[in-house]
Amino acid sequence: MGIEERKKRDKEFRRHQIMDAAKNIFAKKGFSGATIENIAEAADFSPATIYLYFKNKDELYASLSLKMLKIFVEKIEFIGNQENLSSQEKIKALPKALYQVYETDPLNVTHLLRYQSTEALRNLSPELASQIKDAAQKYINTMVRIFEKGVGEGVFQDCHPVAFADIVWSIFAGLVLWEDTKKGFDPRKDFLKPTLQLAYDIVSQGIKKC
Amino acid sequence: MGIEERKKRDKEFRRHQIMDAAKNIFAKKGFSGATIENIAEAADFSPATIYLYFKNKDELYASLSLKMLKIFVEKIEFIGNQENLSSQEKIKALPKALYQVYETDPLNVTHLLRYQSTEALRNLSPELASQIKDAAQKYINTMVRIFEKGVGEGVFQDCHPVAFADIVWSIFAGLVLWEDTKKGFDPRKDFLKPTLQLAYDIVSQGIKKC
Amino acid sequence: MGIEERKKRDKEFRRHQIMDAAKNIFAKKGFSGATIENIAEAADFSPATIYLYFKNKDELYASLSLKMLKIFVEKIEFIGNQENLSSQEKIKALPKALYQVYETDPLNVTHLLRYQSTEALRNLSPELASQIKDAAQKYINTMVRIFEKGVGEGVFQDCHPVAFADIVWSIFAGLVLWEDTKKGFDPRKDFLKPTLQLAYDIVSQGIKKC
């Protein structure tokens, strides 16, 4: 009993060891720049061992994405579940929450957002693909719920709630990537935080029922 | 003299021949999926010839991006210059204009937006890099001008104009990529146009001075 | 004692379990196409377990060959021992007998004949190698006896009996492989049986003393 469990935990632990290493390497070198050997080395394993834990490079990368995605979803759900916040306040809470996740690991967040849907994410095992889809769906559901409540309360204008959820996410993704682009030209500049703030201010203002 | 000019025109013509071919191949196969040989073949040249016109694969790709970017800038400038439109109307004109460009060549636009700032765009020749920077700057200038005019007229709330320009662009980029992602899961769905519309409606509403 | 024996039998049983599985996998995928993992799975063991019963992949393969070889030898010896057959008739009985074995498991017979002496069969453990050699020797002895009897009786021409044994075997091997080759070009054709018949008719005619 104890043995079984310990083995399982060990295995899970090593899986994470690999994912951690991969996270760093991918962030540093990009998806195609990173080699399995790099990752293996960083994880203190042999390349072949990586394949005991992940079907292939794509799935390893996708696992990382999924993990990140889940963190985002959690954050959003947390906001959605806060009974003491008004719908307005929930929208206003978004930029801070999203930025917090971004801050944890800027490179990987940027990466996730950029490669949201590259070839790398096609050809995944069905389970992984559906897990990713689930996470995305959860996000949408939460955002829709927040929005519809506001509409029901008469504080938000009535419009397509899923489209709204899309917009909220896209603003975040778009800004992260765009700021990244700009940083490419001039590395000193980093206005992501205030710009995010502004963007969601505008949005929350823009959906208000006058 | 005439000869000189003809030569130049010829050269420019062949450059475009290559870019056209490249555009299709990149769109079809993605950046790393496309090979110089593919492109050369499509352009009816030998691979080596490509290098007479472009320093390397990255620059070829970046040239394409630049071209697309210029089209966007043009469109935006055109809106900015329309004297008969109010500041409000100019903002409202954005989604249609941007979507029009998108429609021209969805794959390449998506591609441009995704790889805005990948490694591919580092290591460019200084000229090309600065040309891209210029185009981006032009876009920002135009958008800033539109916005500041509205602020001056008291119809827009006062906030950082460059941040506003960033947001406007990011919404577009973000939505295009996100819709592309969603299409990856369910190819039938394509709500880019109405969602863009809604997004800019919200924005134009959100920056209005009450 | 009883326990000892039971253990031995069990072990032998599992050995055969593996060999059976291996036979199928090798036949289906060829020697290099087959993986120990494939075989282990088919035998309901883990790969590591295979190595408790066979030194390595080569030996596992060779064990199979040996088994097949023994079947051939048996058949030939059976013919050799039939007192009621004349030397002539014994030669004439060969094609049917050989074909019968072939029929049992065409893929594995073909395989055995093709890889009779590949690298796979070098590096064997001495015991296995000598067992294979023994089987081959037995075959030769039997064939030589048959032939020499015929010579002694004055019905066969006098020639080198071992060479004769070699020829008899080679015709069989050669035809099996050649028919296999031809089947590669046109899978419908399969004339092995009549061609074997004809070949041994010619031989038995050819060695007759006029």
Added chain:
Amino acid sequence: MGIEERKKRDKEFRRHQIMDAAKNIFAKKGFSGATIENIAEAADFSPATIYLYFKNKDELYASLSLKMLKIFVEKIEFIGNQENLSSQEKIKALPKALYQVYETDPLNVTHLLRYQSTEALRNLSPELASQIKDAAQKYINTMVRIFEKGVGEGVFQDCHPVAFADIVWSIFAGLVLWEDTKKGFDPRKDFLKPTLQLAYDIVSQGIKKC
């Protein structure tokens, strides 16, 4: 004109350079033992260059086989065309001719015969496959012609001529492989030549009309 031709010849020359190198490496290490790198090195080229001349390892190997096959076919056709030989004599001339080719390059002949129809020879480009098929067909045609002439003249017994051609080839192939096997057990022994002789003596005797 001269330039074109010289280029072509050069190219052909390098192709042969590679084939020569490959021949040696394949013979020394076997098909799967040989690596492209080995071959490239032996041919004084880079691995990538090999692929300019051959689609892949399989085709390179098959080209070698084809070459060898053509030599065999030539030899046989030469015999078939010799007007001054009787049908009997033609059959009797076979072992010497076949052995002569064998002697040129025993390793490769053995190899060809062993892998006549391995996976390596599947997946070939249609041209190459058909060339090989053609060569085989030519051999059969020649042998059939020889045999049928003998039948027509009343010196050979009447039997299926293609089967006869198959047998003739199979005896050669079978004996070469079998002698190779035996050499594996005891390298000193090499009785291929006399055994071939004997085999075809038996055959020519066996098909004679009494």
Added chain:
DNA sequence: AATGAATGAGCATTCATTCAT
């Protein structure tokens, strides 16, 4: 101007085999 020819450098993945448990 154009290109045929050549290549260096790179890389995901496979698998037989070992060994601690």
Added chain:
DNA sequence: AATGAATGAATGCTCATTCAT
């Protein structure tokens, strides 16, 4: 006896890029 876990070693093939002609 059985195996889960780990790995060393191996390799065809691709492709951007260069350069002599």
